[in-house]
Structures are given as structure tokens and as C-alpha cells.
Amino acid sequence: MTQERQSSTERKRQIFRFVRDRLLAGEPPSIREVQQAFGFRAVQSARDYLEALVADGMLEKAQGKARGYRLPEGGEWPTRMVPLLGAVQAGQLSTAIEDPDGFVAVQSNNQRNDLFALKVRGESMRDAAILPDDVVIVQRQQSANHGEIVVAMVDDEATVKRLWRHDGRIELRPENPAFSPIVPDPEQLQILGKVIEVRRSL
Amino acid sequence: MTQERQSSTERKRQIFRFVRDRLLAGEPPSIREVQQAFGFRAVQSARDYLEALVADGMLEKAQGKARGYRLPEGGEWPTRMVPLLGAVQAGQLSTAIEDPDGFVAVQSNNQRNDLFALKVRGESMRDAAILPDDVVIVQRQQSANHGEIVVAMVDDEATVKRLWRHDGRIELRPENPAFSPIVPDPEQLQILGKVIEVRRSL
DNA sequence: TGACATAACAGTCATTTGTCTGGTTCATTG
DNA sequence: CAATGAACCAGACAAATGACTGTTATGTCA
Known part of the structure; x- marks a missing residue:
């Protein structure tokens, strides 16, 4: 009458993956959704596993x-969505970020909200393996060191x-x-920022 | 005694950005959280705006x-975690995927579980702007078309x-x-698969 | 065998959150 | 002015969800 007994550790892993995938999809599950996904007859069963995962530091939870x-936030690099900008003109960076062309998923330990993505135009960085239509992930900063690849305002x-x-x-x-x-x-x-990653879709 | 009256359209924009940023951070807000964030004295006020945003197609909601x-869902694809493989030897792809070196966040409308990531070694694709230590996202398939960039087994x-x-x-x-x-x-x-994306960290 | 720990179950209560119906304030305008 | 609509408010109810206490099965092992 009760559900088949399973090894705790393996099921724990499965439940963690379920919750993780839901969180990465931006849809945090309720405890009862976990219960149903794994066929538990009691809410508490799912809750037990979730509490265990919190105790293990695999998950965190907001009380109530x-x-x-x-x-x-610490161990695994959290994935965050970063605004994708098509073009930027002088002084309009912050307004452009409020109305972006889309969003890009980035894994970063960066805590602050100072990443954005930009679509590359032109062939001027071809020999650095940065081609037109590549997307660069940029960390906002006013200065940069010798040799770093930057995004800067030139001719507006x-x-x-x-x-x-x-x-x-x-x-x-x-x-x-x-x-x-x-x-x-x-x-x-x-200088708008420093390029920390380059992406190209084929 | 009541909160200052504001123009609907501007406040609507502000509320949309608030909800959007919360969603992108993976923390969907409750209606009452929106209410408090904007200082409404009644839940219904926030609800009115949210309903208006749904009517405008700016938001969607799950009843209840x-x-x-x-x-x-327009154009934004769900982000998924994909296993990152350091090296693969013949016949060992599936086992390598079970013990990956890590995971990479990918945005894809691909439903199946046939994406993986691979770290590039060697300079042989330099002129295609694929350099050593770049990470390629690969879609598993046994064949490919003329001109496509593939991952294949050569010399094990x-x-x-x-x-x-x-x-x-x-x-x-x-x-x-x-x-x-x-x-x-x-x-x-x-042939192990087709390269659909190239990434390089700087 | 019996103590013990683990995994799952049952049922209840409390809080959060969504939903609903209607009322108040205020600027606009015919 | 009276009508109107927009923006906001009040309060209550219901559904979803979290939190709690205790019980039942099942395997392990001294």
C-alpha cells in the first residue's frame, strides 16, 4: 500500500535535481509539487528530503x-539572467538596460548587478576570434588594465x-x-566595461 | 491619507520592471510583495496593475x-544545465556524461536530453575562431551535413x-x-554531434 | 528475537497568497 | 454642477502552501 522503499541517498539526488531544474527554469516548486512529482502519499515525505538537502547545504530556504x-549563493556558481543589448549610445547605457533586446543566462560568482551582454558588430576583432554577431558578456567598470578587451564609447x-x-x-x-x-x-x-566571455551560435 | 496619485502608464512600467527583475532573479513575487514594494494600502491596487500587464501581454500568470x-514565452528559451566533459574516448560518451566535470547553463528550445559541452583542445580550428580551452555546446547526432562543425572520434x-x-x-x-x-x-x-555554440572565457 | 534507525504515511493547524465585491477619492469634462 | 472614469482603498473569503505531531512499515544488527 505504501510506495516502494528506496535508498535515501539516490532519491535525495533525484529530488535535488528536480528542485534545481525547477529553480533554474525560474519556477520554484512547492513542497506538494515535489511530493506529487515523486509519488509520495504524504507531504511530510517530500518535506523530510527537502529538509535533509537544506541540512546538507544543497538547498536554502526562506522561512514561511x-x-x-x-x-x-556560494558553492555552485549561480546562473543569472543578464540583459542583452543590441546597440548602445553614449550616456544611454542605463536606459538601454531597462529595455533590453533579451536576456542571456550567465554563470557567475559576481554578486552585483553589473553584467550585461552586447552583440558584436564589425570585423575589427577578428584576429582575437571575436566575430560579427558574437555575443560578449561584459562586466561594467570605468577603467581596465593593459591588454584587456573592453567595450568603449567611440563616436557615440x-x-x-x-x-x-x-x-x-x-x-x-x-x-x-x-x-x-x-x-x-x-x-x-x-569605458563601459571589460569583456569576460565571448559566445557564438552556429 | 491615501498614497499619492500617479499616472497609470509610468507606474505600470515600474511595476513590470520590478516583477521582471524578480523573475529573472528566480524569485517570483507574490501580489502582496508587489503591493508593499510600491506602498499600496490595498492588495487589489497591485492586483489591478498586474492584471493590466497580463491583459497587455507583458506578463502571464498561472491561475491559483x-x-x-x-x-x-516569446523568444526566451528555458535555461538548462548541460554536462561539461573534459575529454571523451571512443565508446565512453555516455559514461562520461554521468560523471561530468561540471555543468553549463544553456538556453535552448531543445526538449530532449541530447546536449553536452566539451572543452576544445588544440589549434586545429583556429581560423574558424575556435581556440584551445573554448567550450563548445554539442547536439548529439550520428550524422551531419556538409559544412557543419562536428565533434567526431579520431584516433580514439x-x-x-x-x-x-x-x-x-x-x-x-x-x-x-x-x-x-x-x-x-x-x-x-x-560522429558524436554537431557544434551549435562556442564559448570562451577571458 | 527485539531494539533501533530509516523511510514512508496520516491528519491537522497556521500562514501565505490569490480572489472577490464593493467603496472612496479626485481630476476631468459636458 | 453632476456624471464619469481612473486610481486607490477596505475587508472578507478561499485556495495554496508551509509547519507540526505522531504513527506505521521495513530493514539492520547485536
Whole structure:
């Protein structure tokens, strides 16, 4: 009359995967949904497993709130959705982020809300293996180190270039012999952020 | 005694962004949480706005479920975790997938469980902008079309190459003049899948 | 065998959350 | 002004969900 007995550890793993997948899909399950998914006849059975997972540090939960189980923020890198911007013009970054073209899932230990994604235009970084229509994940910051690939405002438009420092001057170098380096007026140079990842769909 | 009166459209936008950001963070809000976030004295006020957003197609909701508001399914695909494999040897793909080096978040409308990720070794695809240590997302399939980039078993190891068909023969072409095309014995050619995305961390 | 631990079950209560019906305030306008 | 509609408010009810206490089966092992 009761459901077949199973090894705790294996079922625990299955339940964790179920909850994790639901959380990654943005749909936190209720305890009773876990119960039904695994055919338990009692709510408490599912609850026992969930509590065990919390005790193991595999899950966290918000007391009293509905659908309150979450993945811990520390151990595994949480996946977050990051706004995808088509084009950015000077001074419009924050407004562009409020009305993005879409969202991209990124795994990052970055706590703050300072990542965004940008679609690359042009061939100027071809030899750095960054092609048109690639999507770059960008960490917002006002400056960058020598040699890092940055997104900067040039002629009122966001472009991807490698930042080069020499003789106290800053240069934005394309990586394609067909393009010329840019030596911006230091007063006007506006760096939007540093490229931390490149993605290309085939 | 009542809260300051505001223009509907602007507040609607604000409420939408609030809900959207909560959803993207994986924490769907309850109606009362929206109410409190905007200082409404009545639940129904928040509810009115949420209903309006649903009517506008900006949100969807699941009847009766707690925290049931969602972003519409338009173009945004669910994010799934896909096993990341370091190296694969012949015949060991399925076992490798059970003990992966990690997981990668992928957005895909693919329903089946036939995606995996593989870390690229070697420079043989350099001119296709695929570099060592890049991670390729692969869709498992036994064959592929002319011109597609595939993962195939060569010398008992998985390699990334472009598949070329001519004269009824199949060739695995590197994309780097320093490497030579491979013309495998058709009997032994084992294609693991097709590369659908390339990622590089900087 | 009997003590023990584990996995599952039963039932109840409390809180959170969604739903509903209607009322109040206030600017606009014919 | 009276009518109207928009924005907001009040309160109650119901469904979903979490929390709690205790019980029953089943395997292990001294």
C-alpha cells in the first residue's frame, strides 16, 4: 500500500535535481509539487528530503514564504539572467538596460548587478576570434588594465577593442590589420566595461 | 491619507520592471510583495496593475498558484544545465556524461536530453575562431551535413572539425593551414554531434 | 528475537497568497 | 454642477502552501 522503499541517498539526488531544474527554469516548486512529482502519499515525505538537502547545504530556504527553496549563493556558481543589448549610445547605457533586446543566462560568482551582454558588430576583432554577431558578456567598470578587451564609447557608439597603455597614453587597438588603432582624447574616453566571455551560435 | 496619485502608464512600467527583475532573479513575487514594494494600502491596487500587464501581454500568470506570474514565452528559451566533459574516448560518451566535470547553463528550445559541452583542445580550428580551452555546446547526432562543425572520434579521441562531403566521401577538415584534413574510413567514422555554440572565457 | 534507525504515511493547524465585491477619492469634462 | 472614469482603498473569503505531531512499515544488527 505504501510506495516502494528506496535508498535515501539516490532519491535525495533525484529530488535535488528536480528542485534545481525547477529553480533554474525560474519556477520554484512547492513542497506538494515535489511530493506529487515523486509519488509520495504524504507531504511530510517530500518535506523530510527537502529538509535533509537544506541540512546538507544543497538547498536554502526562506522561512514561511511560499515556494521558498533556493540554490545556495556560494558553492555552485549561480546562473543569472543578464540583459542583452543590441546597440548602445553614449550616456544611454542605463536606459538601454531597462529595455533590453533579451536576456542571456550567465554563470557567475559576481554578486552585483553589473553584467550585461552586447552583440558584436564589425570585423575589427577578428584576429582575437571575436566575430560579427558574437555575443560578449561584459562586466561594467570605468577603467581596465593593459591588454584587456573592453567595450568603449567611440563616436557615440559602443565598440569592442583591446585596451593598450604605453607612455601614459591609452590606445584602443582592433585585432585586424584592416583597421586602425584609436587614440581617444583621455578626457572623452568612456569605458563601459571589460569583456569576460565571448559566445557564438552556429 | 491615501498614497499619492500617479499616472497609470509610468507606474505600470515600474511595476513590470520590478516583477521582471524578480523573475529573472528566480524569485517570483507574490501580489502582496508587489503591493508593499510600491506602498499600496490595498492588495487589489497591485492586483489591478498586474492584471493590466497580463491583459497587455507583458506578463502571464498561472491561475491559483502562489507566485504564479511569469514572463511570456516569446523568444526566451528555458535555461538548462548541460554536462561539461573534459575529454571523451571512443565508446565512453555516455559514461562520461554521468560523471561530468561540471555543468553549463544553456538556453535552448531543445526538449530532449541530447546536449553536452566539451572543452576544445588544440589549434586545429583556429581560423574558424575556435581556440584551445573554448567550450563548445554539442547536439548529439550520428550524422551531419556538409559544412557543419562536428565533434567526431579520431584516433580514439574526440576532436572538433568541419565536415566536408565531396564525391560521396567524407572529410574532416581542420581550419588551420598547419593541420591536414582527415579522411576517415567510412566504416569507422563516428560522429558524436554537431557544434551549435562556442564559448570562451577571458 | 527485539531494539533501533530509516523511510514512508496520516491528519491537522497556521500562514501565505490569490480572489472577490464593493467603496472612496479626485481630476476631468459636458 | 453632476456624471464619469481612473486610481486607490477596505475587508472578507478561499485556495495554496508551509509547519507540526505522531504513527506505521521495513530493514539492520547485536
